[in-house]
Amino acid sequence: xxxxSQSYANEQSFGLYVNYLAMKKHFTTDNFDYHKYNGKIxxxxxxxxxxxxxxxxxxxxxxxxxxxxxxxxxxEKPNAWIRDIVEESGEARYLDWKxxxxxxxxxxxxxxxxxxxxxxxxxxxxxxxxxxxxxxxxQKQISVETWTIL
Numbered sequence: 001x002x003x004x005s006q007s008y009a010n011e012q013s014f015g016l017y018v019n020y021l022a023m024k025k026h027f028t029t030d031n032f033d034y035h036k037y038n039g040k041i042x043x044x045x046x047x048x049x050x051x052x053x054x055x056x057x058x059x060x061x062x063x064x065x066x067x068x069x070x071x072x073x074x075x076e077k078p079n080a081w082i083r084d085i086v087e088e089s090g091e092a093r094y095l096d097w098k099x100x101x102x103x104x105x106x107x108x109x110x111x112x113x114x115x116x117x118x119x120x121x122x123x124x125x126x127x128x129x130x131x132x133x134x135x136x137x138x139q140k141q142i143s144v145e146t147w148t149i150l
Contacts (some may be wrong), residue, residue, distance in 0.1 A: 008058035009049040016066055017057045018043050020082060023070055027078035035056030056082040075144065104145060111146040 026034035048054065060066045060082070072094040073085045084090055100107055100110045114136055115122045122133045133150060136142045 001011040004080050008054045009045075010058070010061075011045075013054065013061040014045050015042075016049075016060050016070070017048050018072055019067060021056070022080065022090050024080075053082050056086050059086045068098070069094045097130045100143060100145060107143060108146050108149060111142045114141055 018041055019039055021036050021043055022032075022037070022039045025032040025041060027057070048057075060069065063069055063086075069085060069090065072078045075092050075097065076093050077084070080090070117130060123131045125131055130138070133147070137144075137147045
């Protein structure tokens, strides 16, 4: 075990490590539900202390809303490495997610205007094509939040 890993390992960063593993498993596998297991996953503190990326979990623990940072990055990149999450690109994803969440009502209303006025037509599959709402989501004209609400 390196002295560096040992000096950055603490209970708070270990808790974030467990959350990171649980969220990653939730978003990348079909047989794990984060909410069903309350974000718990089998992990030991001793094993965590020997990891070379302990510093990044420590750095994440110093952020204002570390679990929100994890969630916002996992939504966009389910296989994100912890280093990618705590660097500038991860911070940018978090700020973009936070902006969308804070203006969710406005965002939803404005994205609804992109849909057809005939509600059924948005979900119809003419000639085996994708429905309009799915095409807009794939083209990133509607957000994952609007997609989820619909």
